[in-house]
Amino acid sequence: MRDVAVVGFAQRQMQDFDGSPTCVELLVPVFKECYEQTGWTRRDIGFWCSGSSDYLAGRSFSFVQAVDAIGVIPPVNESHVEMDLAWAMYEAWLKIQTGEVDTALVYAFGKSSAGVLRRTLGLQLDPYTMTPLWPDTVSLAGLQARAGIDAGLWDEQAMAEVALRSLTDAEKNEHAVRRGGSSVPELLARPLYADPLRKHDCAPVTDGAAAIVLAAGDRAREVRDRPAWLSGISHHIDPMSMGTRDLTRSPSAARSAAALDLTGVDVAELHAPFSHQELVLHRELALADDVRINPSGGALTGNPMFSAGGIRVGEAARRIWAGESDKALAHATSGPALQQNLVCTLGAATGSTTGGHR
Amino acid sequence: MPRTLSAPVTVAFDYTRSTGPVLGRFFTGLRDGVLVAGRTTDGEVVVPPPEYDPVTHEPTTEFVEVSPVGSVTSWTWVSEPVAGQPFDRPFAFALVLLDGATRPFLHALDVASPAEVTTGMRVQVRWRAERTGSITDIEAFEPAADGDGDGDERADGVPGTPRTTLDPVTRIVTPVALDYTYAASPEESAFYRGLAEGRILGQRCPTCAKVYVPPRSACPADGTPTTDEVELAQTGTVTTFCIVNVPFLGQRIKPPYVSAYVLLDGADIAFLHLILEVPAEEVRMGMRVEAVWKPREEWGTTIENISHFKPTGEPDAAYDTYSQHL
Numbered sequence: 001m002r003d004v005a006v007v008g009f010a011q012r013q014m015q016d017f018d019g020s021p022t023c024v025e026l027l028v029p030v031f032k033e034c035y036e037q038t039g040w041t042r043r044d045i046g047f048w049c050s051g052s053s054d055y056l057a058g059r060s061f062s063f064v065q066a067v068d069a070i071g072v073i074p075p076v077n078e079s080h081v082e083m084d085l086a087w088a089m090y091e092a093w094l095k096i097q098t099g100e101v102d103t104a105l106v107y108a109f110g111k112s113s114a115g116v117l118r119r120t121l122g123l124q125l126d127p128y129t130m131t132p133l134w135p136d137t138v139s140l141a142g143l144q145a146r147a148g149i150d151a152g153l154w155d156e157q158a159m160a161e162v163a164l165r166s167l168t169d170a171e172k173n174e175h176a177v178r179r180g181g182s183s184v185p186e187l188l189a190r191p192l193y194a195d196p197l198r199k200h201d202c203a204p205v206t207d208g209a210a211a212i213v214l215a216a217g218d219r220a221r222e223v224r225d226r227p228a229w230l231s232g233i234s235h236h237i238d239p240m241s242m243g244t245r246d247l248t249r250s251p252s253a254a255r256s257a258a259a260l261d262l263t264g265v266d267v268a269e270l271h272a273p274f275s276h277q278e279l280v281l282h283r284e285l286a287l288a289d290d291v292r293i294n295p296s297g298g299a300l301t302g303n304p305m306f307s308a309g310g311i312r313v314g315e316a317a318r319r320i321w322a323g324e325s326d327k328a329l330a331h332a333t334s335g336p337a338l339q340q341n342l343v344c345t346l347g348a349a350t351g352s353t354t355g356g357h358r
Numbered sequence: 359m360p361r362t363l364s365a366p367v368t369v370a371f372d373y374t375r376s377t378g379p380v381l382g383r384f385f386t387g388l389r390d391g392v393l394v395a396g397r398t399t400d401g402e403v404v405v406p407p408p409e410y411d412p413v414t415h416e417p418t419t420e421f422v423e424v425s426p427v428g429s430v431t432s433w434t435w436v437s438e439p440v441a442g443q444p445f446d447r448p449f450a451f452a453l454v455l456l457d458g459a460t461r462p463f464l465h466a467l468d469v470a471s472p473a474e475v476t477t478g479m480r481v482q483v484r485w486r487a488e489r490t491g492s493i494t495d496i497e498a499f500e501p502a503a504d505g506d507g508d509g510d511e512r513a514d515g516v517p518g519t520p521r522t523t524l525d526p527v528t529r530i531v532t533p534v535a536l537d538y539t540y541a542a543s544p545e546e547s548a549f550y551r552g553l554a555e556g557r558i559l560g561q562r563c564p565t566c567a568k569v570y571v572p573p574r575s576a577c578p579a580d581g582t583p584t585t586d587e588v589e590l591a592q593t594g595t596v597t598t599f600c601i602v603n604v605p606f607l608g609q610r611i612k613p614p615y616v617s618a619y620v621l622l623d624g625a626d627i628a629f630l631h632l633i634l635e636v637p638a639e640e641v642r643m644g645m646r647v648e649a650v651w652k653p654r655e656e657w658g659t660t661i662e663n664i665s666h667f668k669p670t671g672e673p674d675a676a677y678d679t680y681s682q683h684l
Contacts, residue, residue: 018361020543025575028583042581058369058538068574071581115538119440123534127373128381129406129493132532134442135464139451142434143464147453150432150477195435195472242453243461244404244412247432 003350004096005220005227008034008105008213009314013175013302016113017207021057023109026209027069034105034213038223042071045213046101048078051088051108051306055123058114066109077101084108085210085310086271086332086342090233092214102216109209110305117205117305124335126240137336138202141274142194144247144337148276149196151248153283156196159275160187163200163300166275170297177302178204200300203273208304210311228317228328228346232260235342240335253331253341254284260345267292267319268329269312273299277338281331285343291329295319309333309342316346323348363547363659370535377528380409380418385527387423389491393483395424395459405456405463406493424458426483427502431455431462435472441537444468444498450475454499468498491527545573545584550659552589556651558664560625562586568626572661591623592649594667595675597683598628601638614638620647620667621683628683631661635668644674 010033012026019025035041048070052063059065063080070076079095081088085108092104112120118136125131148154161184168181178200193199213223220227236252238245245251268291272278278293287293296315299308309332316328327347334340377385380396384406387394396407396418407418433452439445444466452475453462468484469475480502489495542550545561549572552559560571561584568577569588576583599618616638619628633641635650647667657663 018541020362020541020546020575021538022543025543025545025583028576028581031581055536058367058536058540068576068578069581071577071579073579111541114540115536116440119442120536122442123536127532128375128377128530129384130464131534132442132493133444133451133464133466134440135451136436136440136443139434139436143432143451143453146434146477147432192435192472193437195437197434239408239412241406241408242464244402244408 002097002099002216003220003229004093004214004216005224005229006212006313006317006346007215007220007223007227008037009211009317010034010037011175011208011210011307011311011314013177013206013208013304015177015204015206017111019111021059021111021114022062022065023111023209024066024069027066027107027109027211030107030209030211031069031105034211038213040103042076045103045105046077047092047095047104048076049088049092049095049104049106050080051083051085051106051310052080052110053082053306055120056110056112056114056117056305083306084332084334085212085307086313086330086344087235087309087334089212089214089310089313090235090342093230093233096214096216102219104214105211106214106310107209107211108307108310110307111207112205112305113207130241138194138197140242140336141202141277142197143242145196145201145274145276147247148280153248154276154279156188157184158279159201160184162275162278163187166294166298166300167200169295170301173297173301175302176297177206179297179301197274201275203299203303203308204301206302206304206308208302208307210304210307210314212310212314212317224321226321226323226348228320229348229350231327231345231347233342233344234259235340237335237340238338240339242337247337248280250280250284250338250341253281253338253343256341256343257285260343262286262329262345264327265291265329265345266327267295267316267325269294269296269298269316269331271299271309271312271332273303273308273333275300277333280338285329285331287329313344313346320346320348361547362541362544363550364539364541367538367540368535369538370533372531372533374529374531377530378409380407382527383407383421385491385530388493388495389489389527391485391489393424393426393456395422395456396420397422402461403459404461405459422458424456426456428454428456428459428463428481430467430475430477430479430481432477433467433475435475442535444494449498452481452499454481465496466498468500474501492530492532543575545575548587549573550661553661553663554657554659556654556657556663558590558592558622558649560588560590562588569624570627571622571625571629588624590625593670594620594622594625594629594647595680596633596641596643596645596647597621597680598643599633599641601641616641618667621680626683631664632666633668634666642674644677644680646670646672646675
């Protein structure tokens with residue numbers, strides 16, 4: 001395995017992006033920040049990969065149009081996944097492992113506010129037996145939250161505690177679109193939105209974009225004194241149907257974590273778009289009680305579709321660069337109710353890279 | 359004035375899907391008022407039946423009928439329904455464990471308020487009067503009539519007895535329609551606003567000086583944000599074209615007609631529009647053309663302000679003048 005590190009990260013999160021769904025005008029400054037951080041130009045990037053969805057844009061091949069933001073003369077080595085930035089990063093990590101390239105810039109973008117996001121995501125479901133009912137993302141999460149409450153695994157108080165900590169931490173995050181904690185009793189006094197969920201239990205609809213720069217070996221060392229070395233990546237998928245899995249668990253998250261060495265993790269950025277999902281993940285990843293969860297505020301304070309999972313990786317990497325963490329965990333999810341999960345570890349030390357597919 | 363122009367857009371398509379043997383059996387059952395489950399090798403009875411066994415990965419072949427009555431295992435309240443959901447007023451989505459099944463089934467539950475739902479409550483299927491073989495043949499679940507629902511439904515989980523039917527459901531149509539507010543980029547917005555003034559605007563890349571029309575936010579060649587606005591001539595050269603002979607839904611002009619790339623004078627990228635006022639067979643590469651605008655009172659912020667392009671009558675442009683733009 002080659003040593004590969006996260007060496008650049010830029011993001012934008014906003015409630016409404018006043019621009020086009022292809023988000024070219026948003027990506028140009030995000031890429032500029034990555035060039036400034038690395039000292040590289042686009043010619044130094046060996047591989048490009050994006051994560052996005054045409055369903056958000058309401059426009060076919062929106063990811064092809066977004067390539068304008070790169071500049072493709074001479075031609076570039078480029079790919080796309082209809083998934084979160086974190087999965088685009090996984091593809092880029094694999095590409096670097098092949099030895100074909102040493103560097104990659106992965107990016108994602110999406111204008112969730114162009115449609116009704118919780119409805120648009122109904123297109124992620126089984127088109128025969130689920131989509132025709134248009135079960136929205138929030139309802140599916142509500143079913144999951146209730147299942148855990150009924151099973152005695154968490155309660156509304158525990159969910160509010162997650163929301164409060166996230167909103168409080170987000171006060172220090174300039175990118176968060178929702179911030180400002182008050183108190184658990186105040187949160188619990190707010191009206192129910194999708195019983196048993198209140199609005200603060202649900203990630204805000206967020207537009208945005210993000211980019212991550214990966215580099216192998218010495219290329220990483222030329223950029224950062226403390227590159228955030230990717231010491232392990234793993235991802236798994238649970239059944240899509242809501243009936244064929246235990247919604248209080250996330251076996252795919254547990255299995256992803258089991259493939260990695262989580263010893264010594266001090267920070268975990270978890271992509272939990274609903275408060276109870278952080279509680280599910282905490283259990284499935286078997287995180288120690290002293291692990292700092294979501295110091296960025298997490299997805300409850302800003303969840304740009306197709307970027308928010310990768311932003312967890314970027315936030316974790318920033319803490320390694322700054323010396324605030326020696327080993328961090330980042331998690332990304334996609335699909336209904338934590339169906340698909342990617343877990344990676346980042347550290348200040350190289351070596352012990354493990355893929356999740358052994 | 360907002361920075362960018364926007365307009366509502368609906369993207370819709372009716373997908374016709376073949377059902378295959380497993381879901382076909384399920385949908386045939388729904389049409390006939392029967393709930394068909396699949397039995398998996400690990401002993402689960404699942405509705406809708408999974409197409410492949412989760413353990414052996416073999417196609418599901420064992421089917422059982424389960425009761426239209428069951429118990430709620432989880433529920434959530436939909437306070438603000440979205441388009442396409444089973445009701446346009448508040449309702450519940452529920453997971454229902456049908457009697458005879460071992461895994462719950464997702465559908466709507468028709469009650470007036472969340473106070474009327476509890477986990478464990480007994481509910482029953484309310485069938486739609488006219489059924490076609492689709493998941494919406496079940497209108498919704500509703501509270502069970504007699505509290506426990508042990509009525510005239512079939513015995514729980516009776517195996518075998520697949521009903522033979524002369525016209526099994528093999529295809530379903532699943533309409534998808536999504537509504538968006540489409541926003542133009544700032545550069546596109548300037549372009550459309552220019553059209554409302556009878557002008558054709560492009561943007562110049564500050565790095566390579568190429569002029570793009572319609573304008574793009576970034577130069578696709580070098581990734582630089584475009585900056586300078588450039589007003590383009592209303593004349594140009596046909597670089598390539600297509601004679602449309604095929605009729606299609608929504609077509610506005612009777613074929614044959616010509617759709618062409620026009621390289622406007624001063625632009626570095628060709629622009630797609632119609633060539634009219636000339637027989638289709640006379641259109642050629644290098645032909646000089648000019649924009650023909652609709653009457654001013656019909657103008658909006660749209661490319662349709664330009665009705666089409668027509669020949670100017672000038673001699674054809676030399677190949678060298680457009681060879682780099684093919």
